[in-house]
Amino acid sequence: MDLINISIPNAAFTALLGYLVVFLGLVLLMIVVMLQGKLMAPKKKAEQAAPAPAEVKAASAPAKEKAPGTAGELKLYDTDPKDAAMIMAIVADTLGKPLNELRFLSIKEIKEDSDK
Amino acid sequence: MDILGTVQKLAMESGFAAFVLTDGGWKNLVMILIAFVLLYLGIAKKFEPLLLCGIAFGCLLSNLSYFIGMGENAMYHPELWSAFLDQTSPYYHSYGHIMAHAGLLDFFYIGVKAGIYPSLIFMGVGAMTDFGPLLSNPKSLLLGAAAQLGVFVAFFGAVLLGFTGPQAASIGIIGGADGPTAIFLTTKLAPELLGPIAIAAYSYMALIPMIQPPIMKLMTTEKMRVVKMEQTREVSKAEKIIFPVLVATFVILLLPSTAPLIGCLMLGNLFRECGVTDRLSDTAQNALMNIVTNFLATSVGATMVAQNFLNFNTIKIIVLGLIAFAISTTGGLIGGLVMYKTSGGRINPLIGSAGVSAVPMAARVSQDVGRRYNKSNFLLMHAMGPNVAGVIGSAIAAGFLLSVFGG
Known part of the structure; x- marks a missing residue:
């Protein structure tokens, strides 16, 4: 097959084959990732079922009382607490709902790529 | 004197x-x-x-x-x-x-x-990328695959317009919406077209917020656009550490020509996730990335000498690039529609358009369009899965084209 001056039928075949290869590669990868997830999941369940000794110790100590009306702990990843407060206020304002009716689980900065 | x-x-x-x-x-x-x-x-x-x-x-x-x-x-x-x-x-x-x-x-x-800069950029991208959304919903890899449609349609179109096989492959990869991959492949297959291809790739990536929304609106109904997706499962640290090693091993064994791109992408991600190389991760995503970007951009721009750039082929490449982008978006949305149907309407098809790579711009567009129709909808994290899958998908597409036309 002349790949430089490729004929139209050959180009059509190459295009179809290429698309199939991309699909095949990512389907296989999906299966591998799913298997990985399945293998890790029981481990997590087991960890949850049997808490570590350190956790048992911690549990015996009186837990710090949460503030009244709190929705739990907010996790911040690469985010300044002041920025997080601002983001929560903006979200509440945009949605038109008071902050105490919303629950934020985590706030994470998505870094800007410089190439794409 | x-x-x-x-x-x-x-x-x-x-x-x-x-x-x-x-x-x-x-x-x-x-x-x-x-x-x-x-x-x-x-x-x-x-x-x-x-x-x-x-x-x-x-x-x-x-x-x-x-x-x-x-x-x-x-x-x-x-x-x-x-x-x-x-x-x-x-x-x-x-x-x-x-x-x-x-x-x-x-x-x-x-x-x-020598393919050094695109690979180093990929290392930085890997260090910046959180593959958690993809790990929590591995099916989003299918959207990353579907959105490579434009690569192969544009390749075929370029052959029809008289380009050689290697040139057509380099033009097609614009549809992957991934600048370093486009530069990497073009340098190997058709370096004479590097200037126009790089310009087309980066210009269209910048124009994603304008190119994608009309296609998204055309391909979906309002009922589909307002679908709220359930929160994805939490991903453990161990899963995130194993993932780059697993992907590098699996994809490179499958398509060895992807080794420089996938290898560096996953090395950067391992630096990020393993927890013991924070300094390297920081360098890869900031200092190294910025230094390489300087060299890459100026040297790619330098190839735009008048004698190479001012010809009719440049116009053809610009047009084919736009077609590639539009068709890749359509491919991703078709994938999204299939998932919407098969999931009984639980998956919002708008996340499909994020499969075109272009991290994180394409995911933001899914989020913006979704919120336009449902103010309480947050699609960003759901769209990040297909978005990062698109990076892997476009690298596999480039690897395939390099295997076929690289000699």
């Missing part, structure tokens, strides 16, 4: 005289104007400014300093690289010949030609 003769010599050697006196010197003027337009787009309109400013200035420098027959002061010498690629030339693949006669931008370009 012959003062008049010296002044005359200086005048004749100046670039101003070269615009008029050299063969095709006027074309350099046109390219300088194009460089000004690109600078305007990068600075005033903020179209991918980190790349476009460097590309535009590289284009400006090479067209200010290179005129046919007056190459001794040039910063970039296209004839050196032509000899480098010509199998009949005594300087075929001779870096020594390049080094002996190179201008500054020729030295920079060696990093592009």
